[in-house]
Amino acid sequence: MRIVLLGGAGYLGTAATRHLTGLGHHVTVVDGLIYQRDDDPARLLPTASAFVHADLRDPTALRAAAVGADAVVHLGGLVGEPACAVDEDLAVELNYASPVLAAEAARAAGVAHYVFFSSCSVYGSREGTVDEDTEPHPLGIYARSKVLAERRLASLLDGGALTVLRLATVHGLSPRQRLDSVVNRMTAQAAVTGRIPLNGGGQRRPLVHVADVADVLARVIAAPAGHRVFNIGSDRENYTIAEIAQTVAQTLPGTRIERGPERDEADARDYRTSFARLTAAFPHPCPTPLAHGIGEVADALKDKRLGDPGLPEYDNFKGLNASLAAGRICALRTSDCTRLHAEYANTTWSPR
Numbered sequence: 450m451r452i453v454l455l456g457g458a459g460y461l462g463t464a465a466t467r468h469l470t471g472l473g474h475h476v477t478v479v480d481g482l483i484y485q486r487d488d489d490p491a492r493l494l495p496t497a498s499a500f501v502h503a504d505l506r507d508p509t510a511l512r513a514a515a516v517g518a519d520a521v522v523h524l525g526g527l528v529g530e531p532a533c534a535v536d537e538d539l540a541v542e543l544n545y546a547s548p549v550l551a552a553e554a555a556r557a558a559g560v561a562h563y564v565f566f567s568s569c570s571v572y573g574s575r576e577g578t579v580d581e582d583t584e585p586h587p588l589g590i591y592a593r594s595k596v597l598a599e600r601r602l603a604s605l606l607d608g609g610a611l612t613v614l615r616l617a618t619v620h621g622l623s624p625r626q627r628l629d630s631v632v633n634r635m636t637a638q639a640a641v642t643g644r645i646p647l648n649g650g651g652q653r654r655p656l657v658h659v660a661d662v663a664d665v666l667a668r669v670i671a672a673p674a675g676h677r678v679f680n681i682g683s684d685r686e687n688y689t690i691a692e693i694a695q696t697v698a699q700t701l702p703g704t705r706i707e708r709g710p711e712r713d714e715a716d717a718r719d720y721r722t723s724f725a726r727l728t729a730a731f732p733h734p735c736p737t738p739l740a741h742g743i744g745e746v747a748d749a750l751k752d753k754r755l756g757d758p759g760l761p762e763y764d765n766f767k768g769l770n771a772s773l774a775a776g777r778i779c780a781l782r783t784s785d786c787t788r789l790h791a792e793y794a795n796t797t798w799s800p801r
């Protein structure tokens with residue numbers, strides 16, 4: 450199949466490119482490399498069939514990429530609340546305007562399948578177990594932009610070409626490494642300092658390994674399209690933040706967990722997630738346990754395949770600030786973006 454990965458040079462996209470090309474697919478990556486200083490797609494994406502350096506808010510580039518594609522996958526975006534809070538206008542353009550413009554391009558080109566990467570963060574803070582029918586409860590700009598994009602895409606791609614993947618928090622090793630999400634961050638802290646600072650730790654968080662996300666994406670693309678939403682992860686991989694710290698400490702003996710205030714007020718997300726719908730559709734998805742991701746990131750730090758974990762390239766918040774300072778990215782306010790800013794601003798968030 451001919452697959453287009455928008456934002457395919459990122460943490461998930463580089464792993465997905467390797468997996469999909471390994472299965473024999475033709476993969477075109479479109480990415481603006483907004484975090485990379487060396488702009489070297491050959492290093493990040495040695496197996497990609499084609500690479501297009503473009504901004505995912507550029508309708509001309511999106512239309513050109515969509516022509517002849519069997520599937521268009523949107524995994525570009527500004528990930529996480531800290532990065533989105535840096536510049537809300539930019540977050541709306543990358544997380545709402547870009548996926549909408551890409552879907553308009555895919556629809557015009559007659560692409561059969563559009564896959565949108567969303568997040569379990571849309572569930573916010575909930576009692577009990579959430580599933581895809583649970584009303585989202587976004588707590589910040591990131592989660593809100595994802596929910597509103599999901600809804601807009603569902604109305605735009607009315608014919609059933611859309612699949613939404615709501616990912617658990619991802620861990621493990623990828624060609625474009627991130628060390629800013631909870632497991633990878635704790636692993637880097639333990640590997641480098643021997644300590645994990647822990648505030649509270651009672652919040653629940655589902656996890657998934659990066660290679661399992663790539664595998665699920667391949668299976669979703671191979672299946673017929675139809676308007677579907679899937680949580681991506683495994684029922685076994687629901688943890689509390691404290692359990693994640695303990696698993697890192699067990700995997701890296703000698704690690705000390707340093708407890709701070711009772712609750713991390715900066716991140717109130719707290720949910721246990723059901724992955725029953727995914728398991729019913731695709732047998733044995735996401736089998737990789739947490740300890741595996743911890744071990745491979747720790748090994749890569751130990752044998753210097755990864756550099757100093759404090760570098761901005763491993764952290765989207767720091768990387769975004771470096772990119773903004775260097776002029777590599779900014780809110781564009783093109784006519785298309787202005788139209789979609791207005792649409793976003795006029796969409797009052799309300800549960801269905």
Ligand SMILES: NC(=O)c1ccc[n+]([C@@H]2O[C@H](COP(=O)([O-])OP(=O)(O)OC[C@H]3O[C@@H](n4cnc5c(N)ncnc54)[C@H](O)[C@@H]3O)[C@@H](O)[C@H]2O)c1
Nearest residue numbers: 456458459460461481482483504505525526566568616619
């Ligand atoms: N990593 C996780 O834990 C996680 C969890 C839930 C959901 N997701 C979702 O999965 C997707 C991929 O996440 P990731 O961890 O790979 O993120 P990432 O930041 O590593 O990758 C995003 C890529 O998109 C590109 N990009 C962003 N805006 C662009 C623009 N306007 N023009 C051109 N390129 C642009 C960046 O250069 C980068 O290569 C995102 O939509 C994210 O919200 C990720």
